[in-house]
Amino acid sequence: MIKRDAEPFLWVLFSAGGVMSGMLMPALLFLFGVAYPLGWLMPPSREHMRTLIANPLVAVTLFGLVFLSLFHWAHRFRHTLYDGFQIKHLEEVIATVCYGGAIIGSAAAAYLLWHAR
Amino acid sequence: MPDIPAYTDYHPRWLRRRVSTYWWLGNWSYFMFVMREASCLFVAWFVVYLLALIRAVLQGEAAYERFLALSARPWMLALNLVSFLFMMFHAVTFFDAAPRALVVHVGKTRVPGSLVGAGHYAAWLVVSAFLFWLLRGT
Numbered sequence: 001m002i003k004r005d006a007e008p009f010l011w012v013l014f015s016a017g018g019v020m021s022g023m024l025m026p027a028l029l030f031l032f033g034v035a036y037p038l039g040w041l042m043p044p045s046r047e048h049m050r051t052l053i054a055n056p057l058v059a060v061t062l063f064g065l066v067f068l069s070l071f072h073w074a075h076r077f078r079h080t081l082y083d084g085f086q087i088k089h090l091e092e093v094i095a096t097v098c099y100g101g102a103i104i105g106s107a108a109a110a111y112l113l114w115h116a117r
Numbered sequence: 118m119p120d121i122p123a124y125t126d127y128h129p130r131w132l133r134r135r136v137s138t139y140w141w142l143g144n145w146s147y148f149m150f151v152m153r154e155a156s157c158l159f160v161a162w163f164v165v166y167l168l169a170l171i172r173a174v175l176q177g178e179a180a181y182e183r184f185l186a187l188s189a190r191p192w193m194l195a196l197n198l199v200s201f202l203f204m205m206f207h208a209v210t211f212f213d214a215a216p217r218a219l220v221v222h223v224g225k226t227r228v229p230g231s232l233v234g235a236g237h238y239a240a241w242l243v244v245s246a247f248l249f250w251l252l253r254g255t
Contacts, residue, residue, distance in 0.1 A: 033197025042254025
C-alpha cells in the first residue's frame with residue numbers, strides 16, 4: 001500500500017509540518033483559544049482579519065501551515081497506530097484515512113483561501 | 118548423521134511475547150513518548166479550528182462574532198487550553214530533536230547541534246512576537 005520509496009518523502013512532509021506547526025501554532029492557539037476568550041487581549045476586528053487573509057503572503061503561509069501540519073498529523077498518527085499500538089491488520093484503512101484526510105483538509109484550505117482574495 | 122526433522126504443514130509457534138496495549142502506562146519515559154506522539158491529534162484539531170476561523174471571517178461580521186463567542190464557551194476554552202499545552206510540548210520536543218535530524222554545514226565545518234537548536238528557539242520567539250503584533254486588537 002504505502003510503497004517503501006514514498007516513506008522518505010512522507011517523512012520530509014512530517015518533519016516540515018512539525019517545524020511549521022511548532023513555530024506558528026502555539027502563538028495562534030494562545031491568542032484565539034485562550035487570550036481573546038478570557039479577555040486578556042482584544043481580538044482584531046473582522047475587517048483587520050479580512051485584510052490579512054486576502055494578503056497573498058498570508059494566504060500562502062496559511063495554506064502551507066494547513067497542508068504541512070495535516071501531513072505531519074497523518075504520518076505520526078499512522079505510525080503510532082501501526083508501530084506503537086501494533087494495529088497491523090488495518091494498515092491500509094489507516095493510511096487511506098490519514099493521508100486522504102490530509103488531502104481533503106488541504107483542498108478545503110485552498111478553496112477557502114482562493115475565495116478570500 | 119543427524120536425523121532429518123520430519124516435515125509438517127505447520128510452522129513452529131513464534132517466540133513472540135504478546136505486548137499489552139497499555140505498555141506505555143507503566144513507565145514515565147514511555148508515557149511521555151506516547152504523549153509526544155499524541156500531540157499530533159491537537160495539531161490536527163488546530164487545523165480544523167483555523168479553517169473554521171477563516172470561514173467565519175469570510176462569511177462576515179456576524180459569523181466572526183459567533184466564532185469568538187464559541188471560543189469563549191467553557192468546553193471550547195478547556196479544549197483549547199489542553200491543546201495549547203500539547204502544542205507547547207510538541208514545539209519543545211520537536212525543536213529539541215532538530216539538531217539530531219538536521220546537520221548543517223557552513224563551508225566544511227559542521228554547525229554545532231546546540232546552535233541549530235538555539236536557532237530554532239530564536240526563530241520561534243521572533244515568529245511568535247510577530248504574530249502577537251500582527252493580530253493585535255484594533
